[in-house]
Amino acid sequence: MKTLVQSIRLTLVLTALLCVIYPVFISFASKMAKGKGNGETITVNGKVVGYALLGQKFDKPQYFWSRPSAVGYNAAGSAGSNKGPSNPDYLKEVSNRIDTLLKYNPGIKRSDIPADMVTASGSGLDPDISPAGAIIQINRIAAVRKLDEQKVAALVKEHTEKPMFGPAKVNVLKLNVALDELK
Structure with a gap:
């Protein structure tokens, strides 16, 4: 008792x-x-366009592309794909992503593509890409938007965050908002 x-x-x-x-x-x-x-909201002209810490899909040629998502950028279903690096379906997905990057970014080589541009993060909602992932997209964006490549490169450099610990990163939403503000 x-x-x-x-x-x-x-x-x-x-x-x-x-x-x-x-x-x-x-x-x-x-x-x-x-x-x-x-959450940290990003607003443009008084309208919320997204959250800084939540990945969103950007796949139009005039924008910097996001890191792939295994959950379709659905915050309610945050997860990785759980497919191992030897899984044939996973290898096909990665290969298709590489082919798409090469198609839309002529001039880059397969070896130039950083892993974060073709593999999903563990949550599937990573809002950031590596600086290398942004750099390989500069030529495409400058050509589509008819901007000077140096101007776009400067924008990438300006939006590269270097935390005290961990690798440098670029928030895709913030970068694309700044890109839209370029004249």
């Missing part, structure tokens, strides 16, 4: 702590963060 009472007390204490106190604390803490707990 003593053990049963202790178990019930522990259950009630943990329920109060983990189901009430902790969520309320996190909710209040998030209100002090950037975006007030709603």
